[in-house]
Amino acid sequence: MLTIKNLHASVEGTPILKGINLEIKPGEVHAVMGPNGSGKSTLAQVLVGHEAFEVTEGEILFDGQNLLDLEVEERALAGLFLAFQYPVEIPGVSNLQFLRTAVNTLRKHRGENELDSPSFMKMAKEKAKQVDLGPDFLKRGVNEGFSGGEKKRNEIMQMLMMEPRLGILDETDSGLDIDALKTIANGVNTLRAENRSFLVVTHYQRLLNHIVPDVVHVLAGGQIIKSGDKQLAMELEEHGYGWLGINEAEAAG
Amino acid sequence: MTLAHKTPITPLDNAFTPEGGKQLPAPLKSLRDIRSKAITGMALPNRRTENWKYSSRYLKLDPELAPLTQATGNADYRSVEGTYRLVIRNGVVDLESSSLPTGDGIDIRRFADLDDVTAQGVAKKLDTTLDHGTTQMAALNTARLEDGILIRLSADTSVDKPVYIQYVTDAGTSGSNYPRLMIEAGQGSKMTLVEEFISNGDQPVLVDSVSELLLDDSANITYIRLCMDPVNVRHIGATGVRIGANAKLDSHCIGFGGDLRRHDLQVRLEGQGGYTRLNGIALTQDRQHYDNHTAIDHVVPNCDSDENYRCLAADRSHAIFNGRIHIHPDAQQSHADMNNKNLLLSTNAEIDTKPELEIYADDVTCAHGATVGQLDEESLFYLTSRGIDRDTAATMLSMAFVHELVGQVPLEDIREAVNTRLTDFIEASFRRASE
Ligand SMILES: Nc1ncnc2c1ncn2[C@@H]1O[C@H](COP(=O)(O)OP(=O)(O)O)[C@@H](O)[C@H]1O
Ligand SMILES: [Mg+2]
Numbered sequence: 001m002l003t004i005k006n007l008h009a010s011v012e013g014t015p016i017l018k019g020i021n022l023e024i025k026p027g028e029v030h031a032v033m034g035p036n037g038s039g040k041s042t043l044a045q046v047l048v049g050h051e052a053f054e055v056t057e058g059e060i061l062f063d064g065q066n067l068l069d070l071e072v073e074e075r076a077l078a079g080l081f082l083a084f085q086y087p088v089e090i091p092g093v094s095n096l097q098f099l100r101t102a103v104n105t106l107r108k109h110r111g112e113n114e115l116d117s118p119s120f121m122k123m124a125k126e127k128a129k130q131v132d133l134g135p136d137f138l139k140r141g142v143n144e145g146f147s148g149g150e151k152k153r154n155e156i157m158q159m160l161m162m163e164p165r166l167g168i169l170d171e172t173d174s175g176l177d178i179d180a181l182k183t184i185a186n187g188v189n190t191l192r193a194e195n196r197s198f199l200v201v202t203h204y205q206r207l208l209n210h211i212v213p214d215v216v217h218v219l220a221g222g223q224i225i226k227s228g229d230k231q232l233a234m235e236l237e238e239h240g241y242g243w244l245g246i247n248e249a250e251a252a253g
Numbered sequence: 254m255t256l257a258h259k260t261p262i263t264p265l266d267n268a269f270t271p272e273g274g275k276q277l278p279a280p281l282k283s284l285r286d287i288r289s290k291a292i293t294g295m296a297l298p299n300r301r302t303e304n305w306k307y308s309s310r311y312l313k314l315d316p317e318l319a320p321l322t323q324a325t326g327n328a329d330y331r332s333v334e335g336t337y338r339l340v341i342r343n344g345v346v347d348l349e350s351s352s353l354p355t356g357d358g359i360d361i362r363r364f365a366d367l368d369d370v371t372a373q374g375v376a377k378k379l380d381t382t383l384d385h386g387t388t389q390m391a392a393l394n395t396a397r398l399e400d401g402i403l404i405r406l407s408a409d410t411s412v413d414k415p416v417y418i419q420y421v422t423d424a425g426t427s428g429s430n431y432p433r434l435m436i437e438a439g440q441g442s443k444m445t446l447v448e449e450f451i452s453n454g455d456q457p458v459l460v461d462s463v464s465e466l467l468l469d470d471s472a473n474i475t476y477i478r479l480c481m482d483p484v485n486v487r488h489i490g491a492t493g494v495r496i497g498a499n500a501k502l503d504s505h506c507i508g509f510g511g512d513l514r515r516h517d518l519q520v521r522l523e524g525q526g527g528y529t530r531l532n533g534i535a536l537t538q539d540r541q542h543y544d545n546h547t548a549i550d551h552v553v554p555n556c557d558s559d560e561n562y563r564c565l566a567a568d569r570s571h572a573i574f575n576g577r578i579h580i581h582p583d584a585q586q587s588h589a590d591m592n593n594k595n596l597l598l599s600t601n602a603e604i605d606t607k608p609e610l611e612i613y614a615d616d617v618t619c620a621h622g623a624t625v626g627q628l629d630e631e632s633l634f635y636l637t638s639r640g641i642d643r644d645t646a647a648t649m650l651s652m653a654f655v656h657e658l659v660g661q662v663p664l665e666d667i668r669e670a671v672n673t674r675l676t677d678f679i680e681a682s683f684r685r686a687s688e
Contacts, residue, residue, distance in 0.1 A: 071637075092650075
């Protein structure tokens, strides 16, 4: 589904990703772990097309298409979804209006009927409930005044609405208590399907107890230095990143 | 009046002949004649005229703009549900197309239909709400007066539905018109007034409109002004308001740009406990222009004013905001809050914003702020990352910028209509720009 070959990317001229290779097959869940500053968010943002990150080398194939040729919105329509580490607040655009526009754009693209107001509301309320967000959240501005945890739930709620082919989660677990973590993991798990894959970016192993990965990669200094099964995450948890010879303070270099 | 002696003066009266006003009752005809004489030789505002500094370049009074009062096309008398309707076409009141409130305490008449005594009273009050030093073009309105409408509410009268005034300009041929409105709201009276300016036809037309609102003590007026003329209409409008003790004006001025758009809103708080809220939205695109000049005079103590104007300028357009707050020496305990936020939707657009504070009392609070910004790239990215195309995302963010102000428009039907029209306007601009 997703093939990343020798991906190099820089921000403001500074190389961050230095030759990433990754292959995600349909139905698989891959975890990317790594210390702060190792380039996890950069990888996620490059995939969805943030223009601050310049791809200097390599290629990304998504369902056979060259992802780097696609605009941000085209990538979303192709089935890519990123649950952001730091979702922006957009006062004045209601969650409802935003979601409805997004969902209907997507449906139109897939050749499905656009949802009318009542059926959209029904669906939105259901999905909100699934991540423990009350219906009043739908009326508020996008992420406006949401707590950190509410923002993360809102990201997952959007993912539930949009049913992407590849869901990318960027530290969705950070700052969440164990109940919230479970809620979010449940949300993700209901989406797991033969045809849908996930890339779960996280600093800690604990999320991976709930969203069980098929493959775990360790990212350090802009490269994947080790890959393994879920056991790798446990070992990292036990021994820390130092175990792999990673100096956390220098990881960004 | 600023006269710029070194630049060639185009006199105001020179543009076209001042014939007319024959239907007016004698006192009003005589006021018209006085104004006609007064503006003879008076200079058309030019770039040295301080309050026309950014706009005089859009002001052209060609001979083809001679007054036009005859209807030339089919006007669009869209009736708005749940409102009374008053149609003023090319400056002339069209009672047949109107459906007006009746009943005790409500007096609505054309100037032409006024008896001499009432006309005398109106003539005394006309032009008393505006500062003539800054509203030269309002003087031209009086000098070209053809007709006008008087709405008088006696004490404690409430009008049960909004009065929706449609000013229709037939722009099938070029010309100009001079609509005039006078509202006298008696003590404790209450009404909602909507002024909508529309036009059909594509010839260059000048509309020079003046509306004056006199609020007696404890009167309460909600004022919604929708400047929706197409681009070919050059619209110069003035709204003058005098607010008595404990009276309140809630104003919402919303407009689209054009070849020339100027609105002077002047509000005088003349009785203690008076309050005004002035909200405004101006949108410009292409090569359009919009110039909002507001002035709030705190004349007496204990009055509050809240002002919030927002402009969005796209393409090569030009938006101007000038907000003056004048706190007179006696006006202790005044609270004035003025805010002007602007959004540049293109690097080729221009926005000029200028707060002018004149504070002569010491025990007052007066806050003001003005900003010019651009659409937030991270927000755009967030929306597009959900599959929303960039033009739609930019439209959503632009509408978010005025969301709060649109939300404060008091009538739901009008609020929704405004919302739709603003959205369409902005979206069209983004789509055109990205083609
Ligand atoms: N927008 C940006 N501008 C400048 N530097 C950035 C930007 N985003 C990330 N970086 C830098 O890139 C490196 C990797 O960051 P990031 O991908 O956020 O790491 P992680 O998500 O693994 O913590 C860090 O050194 C960070 O400072
Ligand atoms: Mg990160």
